[in-house]
Structure formats: C-alpha cells, structure tokens
Amino acid sequence: MTRASLPRLQYSLIVFRGACSILRREKGEDISLLNGSVWVTAGSAFCISDARGDVRGREEGLFYRDTRHLSRFVLRVNGEIPHLLSSESSGDCAGFYLFAPAGGSRNGLSIMRRRELAGGLREEIRLTNHTRRPVEALLELELDADFADLFEVKEHPAGRTDEPVREDGGGLRFVYRREDFRRDTRVRLETAEGGVKLDSGRVGTRLSLEPKQTATVLVTITPEAGGVPAAAPAGPQRSVSPALHTDWETLERTWEQSLADLRALSFRLDGEPGLLLAAGLPWFMTLFGRDALITAFQTVHLDPEFSRSTLRALARRQATDFDDFRDAEPGKILHELRFGELAHFGEVPHSPYYGTVDATPLFLVLLHEAWRWTADEEFVRELERPARRALEWIKRYSDTDGDGYADYRMRSSRGLNNQGWKDSDNSVLYADGTRAEPPIALCEAQGYVYDALMRSAELAERVWRDAGLARKLREDAADLKRRFDRDFWVEARGGYYALALDGTGRQVDSVTSNMGHLLWSGIVPEERSRAVADRLMEDALFSGWGVRTMSEEDGGYNPIEYHNGTVWPHDNSLIAYGLYRYGYRAEANRIATAMIEAARHFDYRLPEVFAGYRREETRFPVGYPTTCSPQGWAAGTPPLLVRAMLGLEPDPESCELALDPALPEPLSTLRLENVPAFGELWTVEG
Known part of the structure; x- marks a missing residue:
C-alpha cells in the first residue's frame, strides 16, 4: 500500500443519448419520452431533442433551473425539414447529420449540427453544397419558449400558451414575468454573410453557396433566471480519479x-x-x-x-x-x-x-x-x-x-x-x-x-x-x-x-x-x-x-x-x-x-x-x-x-x-x- 499527495480534479461535460424511453413521476404516473431522443446536460441545464436535433415540445426542450427555456427549436432549409442520416453523442457535444435537396439532387446539401451545452446552448450549423452548380439556401429556425415548470412538463406535456417574444439587439428574446419570478431566453444567430432575418418566433439567413462550398451559422441560446445568465458549470476537484486495474x-x-x-x-x-x-x-x-x-x-x-x-x-x-x-x-x-x-x-x-x-x-x-x-x-x-x-x-x-x-x-x-x-x-x-x-x-x-x-x-x-x-x-x-x-x-x-x-x-x-x-x-x-x-x-x-x-x-x-x-x-x-x-x-x-x-x-x-x-x-x-x-x-x-x-x-485514529x-x-x-x-x-x- 502506497500513498502520495492529493491534487485537484477538473470535471467535464458528458452527453447522453436515448437513455430513457418512459419516465416515472414519484407518485407513479408514467410519462412517455420519444425513443431515439438525444440529451445533452451540463450542471443544472439539460436539453432533450429528437434524432434530428429538433425540439417540438412534449417532453423535449432546453431546461434550466426547473424551467423550460426552449419549447420549440426546429431547423428548416428552403422551407423543408432536412432528412436524417444519423445522430451521435461524444464527450462534450451532440452531432446531428442531415441532408436536403439542392441543385437538382435530392441530397445536394449536407447539413451538420454540432451542439454543446455549457451554461447556454451553442450550436454550429454547417451547410455544404455537393452539387456542381451554385445553390441558394434559406436557413430558418422556428423557436418558442413556453417557460413551463418542470412539473408541468411531466404532468402536461403540451405545455403552456406562447410567451412574449421581442427583437433584442440583432436576436430574439423570449420573456416570462410573474410577480418577482423572471425568466428569459436570448437567441443569437451569426453568419459570415450577415443578413440575419428576424421574425416573431423565427430567425433565418439566406446563404449563397458555390459548388463544394461550406457555410457556417452559429446559434447561441442563453437561459436567464432572475436576470442572471446561465454559466458554464465548473468546479475544482482532484486532478486525477481513482484508477482501477484488473484482469477482468x-x-x-x-x-x-x-x-x-x-x-x-x-x-x-x-x-x-x-x-x-x-x-x-x-x-x-x-x-x-x-x-x-x-x-x-x-x-x-x-x-x-x-x-x-x-x-x-x-x-x-x-x-x-x-x-x-x-x-x-x-x-x-x-x-x-x-x-x-x-x-x-x-x-x-x-x-x-x-x-x-x-x-x-x-x-x-x-x-x-x-x-x-x-x-x-x-x-x-x-x-x-x-x-x-x-x-x-x-x-x-x-x-x-x-x-x-x-x-x-x-x-x-x-x-x-x-x-x-x-x-x-x-x-x-x-x-x-x-x-x-x-x-x-x-x-x-x-x-x-x-x-x-x-x-x-x-x-x-x-x-x-x-x-x-x-x-x-x-x-x-x-x-x-x-x-x-x-x-x-x-x-x-x-x-x-x-x-x-x-x-x-x-x-x-x-x-x-x-x-x-x-x-x-x-x-x-x-x-x-x-x-x-x-x-x-x-x-x-x-x-x-x-x-x-x-x-x-x-x-x-x-x-x-x-x-x-x-x-x-x-x-x-x-x-x-x-x-x-x-x-x-x-x-x-x-x-x-x-x-x-x-x-x-x-x-x-x-x-x-x-x-x-x-x-x-x-x-x-x-x-x-x-x-x-x-x-x-x-x-x-x-x-x-x-x-x-x-x-x-479507513482508521481515522491512525490515519491508515x-x-x-x-x-x-x-x-x-x-x-x-x-x-x-x-x-x-x-x-x-x-
């Protein structure tokens, strides 16, 4: 038996996919959750989406401090829902791989959504034109925030009525107020080409893609509780974890x-x-x-x-x-x-x-x-x-x-x-x-x-x-x-x-x-x-x-x-x-x-x-x-x-x-x- 001095440990984000199909309330009522759902979690925040990365209400959403800050988050390209290739999770992100028709080809556009949750949600959307002709792509995101309480989501998956949304410095801001209870969701969309279009519950941009060209759009969604934005979870712990070695x-x-x-x-x-x-x-x-x-x-x-x-x-x-x-x-x-x-x-x-x-x-x-x-x-x-x-x-x-x-x-x-x-x-x-x-x-x-x-x-x-x-x-x-x-x-x-x-x-x-x-x-x-x-x-x-x-x-x-x-x-x-x-x-x-x-x-x-x-x-x-x-x-x-x-x-008397x-x-x-x-x-x- 040997010993050494004690360092500190840093914790990281882990992503989980499809860990549960039905949820049980503590009093015994079952709640359905879509099979193939993809979860990302970090600290007190988590996001549940479908296999495409879309959030459509029900039990899905971006949750922070027991409130759903995003009840709809749906990607459309040229007015259509992209087709799914696959989705995956690894370490600190979730990835969604999609395709859409363009340039006369049913799969002319490939679409990658890379999602990370670190306080707020950060998603990078990459569109690549695989055809031999220029392509115009209208990328739109349908958004809504019902600010439903976690207990309401579990008991009544339909959620609440829509809450106010307003333009906010080049993005959207969803607002919920009840006396001293305040929740906000801020949405930003950034692209190198600019030209971001804002509408009630929708953000978008038009992309011009030459053959084989890739364009990237960055979406950030920040929940706020009481005016304080969600922060990335961090905390000092030991720098090494106990390591197990065995022949099994x-x-x-x-x-x-x-x-x-x-x-x-x-x-x-x-x-x-x-x-x-x-x-x-x-x-x-x-x-x-x-x-x-x-x-x-x-x-x-x-x-x-x-x-x-x-x-x-x-x-x-x-x-x-x-x-x-x-x-x-x-x-x-x-x-x-x-x-x-x-x-x-x-x-x-x-x-x-x-x-x-x-x-x-x-x-x-x-x-x-x-x-x-x-x-x-x-x-x-x-x-x-x-x-x-x-x-x-x-x-x-x-x-x-x-x-x-x-x-x-x-x-x-x-x-x-x-x-x-x-x-x-x-x-x-x-x-x-x-x-x-x-x-x-x-x-x-x-x-x-x-x-x-x-x-x-x-x-x-x-x-x-x-x-x-x-x-x-x-x-x-x-x-x-x-x-x-x-x-x-x-x-x-x-x-x-x-x-x-x-x-x-x-x-x-x-x-x-x-x-x-x-x-x-x-x-x-x-x-x-x-x-x-x-x-x-x-x-x-x-x-x-x-x-x-x-x-x-x-x-x-x-x-x-x-x-x-x-x-x-x-x-x-x-x-x-x-x-x-x-x-x-x-x-x-x-x-x-x-x-x-x-x-x-x-x-x-x-x-x-x-x-x-x-x-x-x-x-x-x-x-x-x-x-x-x-x-x-x-x-x-x-x-x-x-x-x-x-x-x-352990023996606290001998410290052995x-x-x-x-x-x-x-x-x-x-x-x-x-x-x-x-x-x-x-x-x-x-």
Whole structure:
C-alpha cells in the first residue's frame, strides 16, 4: 500500500443519448419520452431533442433551473425539414447529420449540427453544397419558449400558451414575468454573410453557396433566471480519479463508465462552493437528500469532497419550523429541492420538500463516514449543531404514533404517500399483496437510525468531547436494537425481518430486499445474520442478476413492477456491503459479480433499475421501461462493490487504510490507485 499527495480534479461535460424511453413521476404516473431522443446536460441545464436535433415540445426542450427555456427549436432549409442520416453523442457535444435537396439532387446539401451545452446552448450549423452548380439556401429556425415548470412538463406535456417574444439587439428574446419570478431566453444567430432575418418566433439567413462550398451559422441560446445568465458549470476537484486495474475487463469498463457518469451528474448549487451529485437524468438534476447521501457514501473513497459538500448543502437547508405542506419538522433533512415557478410560489412543496423518513439519519451516517476517511475534526465540529438538530428530530419527531420507531405519515396535500426509498404508492405491501396504510415504520429506517446513533456516539466521544451524549446515544441504540429484533422478526417462512410495521403495530410481512439494508446498518444480531443472508440469496429473492426488491413468493411480486420485484443496483450495493460487514464475503461477491456482469449488457452503465426475471429464463438482464440513466446511486454501485471486494476501510485514529481482500472468481488481481484518504493518495491491491 502506497500513498502520495492529493491534487485537484477538473470535471467535464458528458452527453447522453436515448437513455430513457418512459419516465416515472414519484407518485407513479408514467410519462412517455420519444425513443431515439438525444440529451445533452451540463450542471443544472439539460436539453432533450429528437434524432434530428429538433425540439417540438412534449417532453423535449432546453431546461434550466426547473424551467423550460426552449419549447420549440426546429431547423428548416428552403422551407423543408432536412432528412436524417444519423445522430451521435461524444464527450462534450451532440452531432446531428442531415441532408436536403439542392441543385437538382435530392441530397445536394449536407447539413451538420454540432451542439454543446455549457451554461447556454451553442450550436454550429454547417451547410455544404455537393452539387456542381451554385445553390441558394434559406436557413430558418422556428423557436418558442413556453417557460413551463418542470412539473408541468411531466404532468402536461403540451405545455403552456406562447410567451412574449421581442427583437433584442440583432436576436430574439423570449420573456416570462410573474410577480418577482423572471425568466428569459436570448437567441443569437451569426453568419459570415450577415443578413440575419428576424421574425416573431423565427430567425433565418439566406446563404449563397458555390459548388463544394461550406457555410457556417452559429446559434447561441442563453437561459436567464432572475436576470442572471446561465454559466458554464465548473468546479475544482482532484486532478486525477481513482484508477482501477484488473484482469477482468468488464469490471474495468464498468468502473470507467461509473466515474464518467458521476462527473456528468455533478452540479453546483447557489451559494455552495463545492460540487454536489444530482439524482439522475433527465428530470432529477437537482439535490435529493436521500439520493445524494447514499451516493456520497458509495463514493466516499473516490472523492470525500462530495460528502463534505453534500453535508454542508443539506445542513444549510435543514428544516427549522413545522410546515405541513412541506412535511417539515425542526431538524429534518430535505427530500427534494426545486427552483421552478411552482415551487417559487408554493404551488408544489419542493422549496424544499421534506417528505422522507430516512434522509435525516443518513445525514448522520455520512457525517461519520466522511470523518472516517478524512479525520477532519474541524469539519465535524462545524456541523455539530446540525447533527444535534438531526438527533433531536429523531428523538422528538420521527415517531408519529408513539410506538418507538421512526415512521412517516404524509401531511402535505401534494406530498408522497410513501417516504422511504421505495416511494411509489404500492411499494409497502403485506405478503398477500394488499397495501399497508400509514403511519409506516420501515425496517431499514430503523437500521439507519440505529447506525446514526452509534456513529454519532463516536463523534460525540472523540470529536465533540461530550461523554454524556455518547453514553445516552449508545443506550438508545442498544434499546432500539433489542426492540427491533423483537417486533420486526417473523418466524414464519424460515425466519426474516418484516418490511415494516403499520400504524396498528402489525407486521407488514412481505419478504423484500429492505432487510439487506439492516446488515449495512449493523442492527441485526449476529445470531440472526446467517438467516438474513440465506434469505437474501435464495432463488425467490436473488434473480441471478441481483437481489429483487420483493420475493417471488409474495402476493405483490411482479418482475416489472417498479418496487415490487425489480432489481435495483444501488439496493444491491448496500446489501453486498452489509454482507461484507457481517463476514459473508462469498455472498457479497456473488452479488457483486452479478451486478458487473449485468452492466455489460447495458453498455457497462448500470441503470437505475431492471426487471427481476430469473437469469435462466432470459439469459440477459431485461431493461426496465421507466428507468433513467445515468442515475446517481446506480453510478455509485460499482465503487462500493469494489470497496467490499477489497475489504477497504479507513482508521481515522491512525490515519491508515486497512485492507482485507476477498476477490470473486472472475478476478485474480485488483489494484486501485489514487484513493484519497487523510489528505493523501493511496494505492491498494488485492
């Protein structure tokens, strides 16, 4: 094991094409997105177009800070829509290759549209005359901006009525005003020949092309929020990423794709100096408490700065008051933050929305984990007050029905009925398939609380120098562990932990992947751990590609139901890490191997979710229609699996890394370089 000094990393733009065909709203409604769509994203901005590069409304458009700044962007040449040759994406741009008739030839003009999104949208359009005679080409762009809120686009793809457009210094400017909410879109068209024509919702220029001549037109589209133009995303990070070397090519390629996706999902929030990780493309390029905390945990050994910036951003937005519309209580960590018109005027509760039972304990878990990897006591002291507020929320407000367990019950008229990570309306079912009604005390939420108490006790003892608090937290954790095993353990069906308790104290007795998170948290007594591990790995739960969200034997099981039979990579990474934590290395490696093998069938990018069919039935993992990709905690899955393979753990007292490798069968060597810990870079090998 070697170490070196720690440099900084620069992040770049990544472009994605056709990553999703159907989108799912959090409350379970499906939204269609055109197949073959091309996406470009940078920070808080993204653009979705068709394969020609055109935007025609529906779910397409240029979006910035949860507002659609461009709802129509259609290229015409001599009044006609060009024909498509192909489109592609690479690194930091998207390219669209088209042709149009000219000079007596049906393909006399070739057209290239090269698009880049860096704050605003910049598009270079090149027309080449391939005929043997001069050609006149009228290039026109039809434009519109409906300034629809992201929630409106998802719920009502037709958008709004047209908004005012005006000429603005040689370009067009679309304007939207509602009281103090202001959004603008500025459009400029530049050409060497000049002669730009402006009309309401249309810009154009006439080009004279000699045989074999090429002309270039440059279009820039700049969104503005509150009079401030969108800026290109940038932020200092380490100049090198952890590099993985192994004799298993599939793992290497999956690792590289994971790092690329994490870079693409990084963004900067107002007033925050550090980069954060968005939940996923396209509709979730913002801060989600649970997603950001879990992804930062999965990747803390790649870059602990994400953990620190995530914790700071969430601490600054920690709830201070009771607010039923936003499901908020003092000390609670947010679920989702939005910046669009509906959130601005309180028509949706996402300013921010706090409807999550698990983000607050996970905040404490990540704070401790960040300390383990950095030994940064100053940072832990900086966040002592938010941490104590989070502990107070757990103690005073997390239990709504007085049974001693963290639970949830929606108070908001626009909130989430289910407030764990499985947040669809039908995600909490009894074994017979009927729905449980809130208040719901999820099993994994109790595990997170237990882990938060134990980790906070160590911080209280070693950093905050509060022995009394440390002692009380450990006592509370021990009591929770004892009661939890008594109340959640189900003796039937070979023994397992129930998914939840309902408001009457009845066990929600379906067999689910949630119990795997209990191993990650450490709440499972050693004498129960073998039974939990065996249940997770039996055929009814383990598909061959991963642990399903629900057992085949349960009444609610469906291999293509969002949370009731599918396989979620992030879920499996936490289960595998929990198995590793309890010493079940073979089982952890079986999950890790299945996940990496599945990634190969998805072009080495693990999706958010895939279908739960048995491996022997399909021979390949079946993609799920409502998945979006890249997605934060799916991208975080390979790093956490590799950490479990290596048995890689930090010791903040000695500022050393411990290594206990147990490699799965496809591997004989595994080397990880440039691992940041305690202000240095390490190389570890198993």
